[in-house]
Amino acid sequence: MAWGTVLPLLLPSSPPWHRHPLSSSPRCPQPRVGAAFPLQWALLSQPSASRPGLWGPQEPPAAGRQPVPGYPWAIRDCCSLQGATFHPPLPCSVMSQAAAGQPWNPGPGLESRRGVTQSSRGEMDVAAKPHIPPAMALYAEKHGVFQLMQSMVEALLIHQPEDPISFMIDHLKQDSDHVPRVFVLGPPAAGKTTIAMWLCKHLNASYLSQQKLLSNKTLVLAKEAQSYQQRQEQIPDELWVGLLQDRLLDVDCVREGWVLDGFPQTREQALLLQTSGIVPRHVVALYAPDTVLVERNLGKRLDPVSAEVYHTTFDWPTDPTVEQRLVQPDGCSEQATAKRLLEYHRNIQGIFQSYRGNLRTVNADQPCADVFSQVLTFVESQPRSAAPFTPxxxxxxxxxxxxxxxxxxxxxxxxxxxxxxxQLLKEAVAEKSKIGELIKPYFESGCPVADNLVLKVxxxxxxxxxxxxxxxxxxxxxxxxxxxxxxxxxxxxxxxxxxxxxxxxxxxxxxxQRATDPVTGERYHHLYKPAPSLELRRRLRQNPQDxxxxxxxxxxxxxxxxxxxxxxxxxxxxxxxxxxxxxxxxxxxxxxxxxxxxxxx
CATH class of the missing domain: 3.40.50.300 (P-loop containing nucleotide triphosphate hydrolases)
Structure with missing residues (x-):
């Protein structure tokens, strides 16, 4: 079956759902005849973490202009994957027929726009009216066919392999499209490390941080980064990204996902991550008043053996041996904390701009369990999708x-x-249809209607x-x-x-306490919606079932x-x-x- 036959079904016409995500008004756009739309725009029409905010307008671009990704109608315009031209979408009524599995009977107006003459209509009826089973749309929705196509095209455009077919086969075998990929950001002492580690334990994901990357002996670039650290020089952003790229290729990150703690720290680092193909699905940014953060940081203690972080007030170790070897980490004084907070506030807005489409800010000035609950709810949520969806x-x-x-x-x-x-059963009885005559005795006796009759209606x-x-x-x-x-x-x-x-x-x-007006059918309630007049109150009747x-x-x-x-x-x-x-x-x-x-x- 040709893609031109299948794809219109995958996006059945449902005008109320073809909306801009921030708008409540339905639209059913009709692009100009003969407009050409590249296939990648069609397949990448839903927003995701790799393209934050690229919803695009609902109206088609003017002739000669490059289309913007984000059109929920673009994919249903294609009639063939081999052709270069994507025809304008079919009217809503035509798409509805296709979604219902009915043959398409085009009107003369549409035929004339597409160059079909009235004389040739009889010759092309057989070819132009394929019967599409409605079960195909259910299959596409159940197995996430649209999301699967999007995921493969995204991976192709990011990695640009020389052999796309082999790459897509390997990509499907990995089955890693739904593993967690999370950034946990926040100012000093906001609890980033605690939340990130709890997420890893709950999601069975790998914990990543700058310190973990430096101490990983299996990474080739780790030695080069350590040499910068030994010379007390700043490690270049490119080297950090290279370390992270190598680590994300490991099996545990590919299969089980990862949570990155405290990186990126600048907008430049965020943009470098994006251009390198490292894109999170969820970005969590913790926040709290600076006075609270300074007070928290003063109580922070570090176990030099296990690298675990403790706190004199909130998380003190129960093991006396661990308690004796705790030390105060560098940079926890009041002056050092204030300097780090100033640097964080200077850079965080630029980072927010890079991840507007998949960012959630969470107040960290509350019990840690409450913070984690909010973060986990967000991380387990799925982004809004423009995939075909008929409720x-x-x-x-x-x-x-x-x-x-x-x-x-x-x-x-x-x-x-x-x-x-x-209501359907009552209408069937009122219409005196054959099925209604079978239902009527149940109504008269007050017995539940038989399941086979209900299902037939x-x-x-x-x-x-x-x-x-x-x-x-x-x-x-x-x-x-x-x-x-x-x-x-x-x-x-x-x-x-x-x-x-x-x-x-x-x-x-x-x-x-509810009653119905037998004249208008309006339902009232003695407490919440009383009848407005005495005459109306007198004629109200209560349903015997109530x-x-x-x-x-x-x-x-x-x-x-x-x-x-x-x-x-x-x-x-x-x-x-x-x-x-x-x-x-x-x-x-x-x-x-x-x-x-x-x-x-």
Whole structure:
């Protein structure tokens, strides 16, 4: 199958998600006909640590200008890897058909722009309308095909090997695209070494520092660097970078990743690292008031045997032998610390400019465990990706947890299709369809609708074109692990699962006091959203299912099945629903727009 057929599927049309990362307004750009776009821009369209801040504008470049990397639509424009011209993207409706596995039926306007005459339309129908299975997009998302392509092209452009094919084979065998590569920066006495070592123990990564590089006898350049040190001369930046390059080629750094402590210290060093292909995925910068740092540095002690750092207040050794041999390291006096702090403040802003896209500052003036928790959360996070992503959201939670409201907010902001299972069943009965006639007896008897009927209704709704193109948010099903397994077998697998948690007392308070206006269908609450007029209050009706007795049964039923459901969706995100609904929405949104973190074992 030609790449021109596959790539449009890998980026299915979903206009609400084709946005600038800092903008909330959807765009669907249409570049000029005949514009040529190099393939590397298409493959490098998502930002990463090696290209911080290169999102690029959403509008195409003017004719004759070099395109800017960062177009989320660029990759779907290519029709052949062999040709030099990349055609403009297909309209959203066409891309939606491709994403849904439907043949493309181009309109006469598009045909005339691409030089296709009406007379030749009948002859090219067979070739122009390939059937693309929707499962291909799921496969690409599940196995990270887009990220894999990006990683290989990045490595090729950085290392520029003479034999690209062999290099890519070796790169894939290393399987090191997700190992930690972290810089830990900060002023003197901010706790860089402690945090870096804790990260290495937690992530099973290699600890790197300037002192470690100098003392590594296996590095050829270490002797040259030591000679500078013995002559009390400053070691050149190029030599530091050369030492680091050699160390990063070792198997432990390649396979398990690394954490670099306290380097770079200047913008020149940061730029030299970038030009040498040493690019971190995460940069952590610790900060604290200068007065705190000076006080900390005065209490620092060094074990000359193990090179471990201790502190008279925060980290004193338990071994009396170690305690006796501790010494105060050089440069820890108040005057020396103030001088180092001045030098740090002079250079740190330039370093920040080099790593704006993957930098996080953390307040170090708090308990060390809290600092480490914040740093670890950041290091385990994945950067925002421009890879093709059609949201398929599942909201789970007890009655009254706000699933319907959150689904409506997601549908309103991101254009997702709001799929409420209960509402779908009611619509089927109201339409008096064949499936509705089968569901109606269950409604009349008050019994749960059979799973096979529910799945038939869901399969029909989730299989429609709008769900395939824009994504969906499902709530009200599944309610237990068996139903979740049935949903998976239908092929509609959510890529984001949220459990909304709520105490039983809050559930009873929310649900038992809500009522509905039978005229408008608007829902009100006696405490949080009272009816504005006396006439409206008189005609409000409570859902029989919201009565206290039935509500307790529903909550008890949910509690019996929720543990198995949570085990089934092991990558689910848990949100505290006992707070303002818009705060809950922000929590859901933050997990929806950013890849899920990779948890270490």
């Amino acid at each position: 398929r959201v599942l909201l789970c939670g007890p009655p009254g947890s706000g699933k319907s409201l959150q689904a409506a907010l997601l549908a309103q902001k991101y254009g997702l299709v709001n799929v409420g299972c209960g 869901l399969r029909e709704r989730l299989g429609k074109l709008d769900c395939a193109a824009f994504g969906w948010v499902l709530h009200g099903f599944p309610r237990d692990a068996d139903q979740a397994e049935l949903l998976r077998n239908t092929g509609f697998i959510p890529n984001r699962v949220f459990f909304l948690t709520l105490p039983v007392e809050a559930i009873l308070e929310r649900v038992s 009565a206290a007795e039935k509500l307790e049964l529903r909550v008890d039923l949910y509690g019996r099945h929720v543990a198995d459901l949570e085990e089934f969706y092991e990558d689910a995100v848990y949100i505290n629903a006992d707070q303002d609904p818009y705060t809950v929405f922000e929590s859901i949104e933050s997990c929806l727009t950013r890849p899920l973190p990779r948890h270490t074992v």
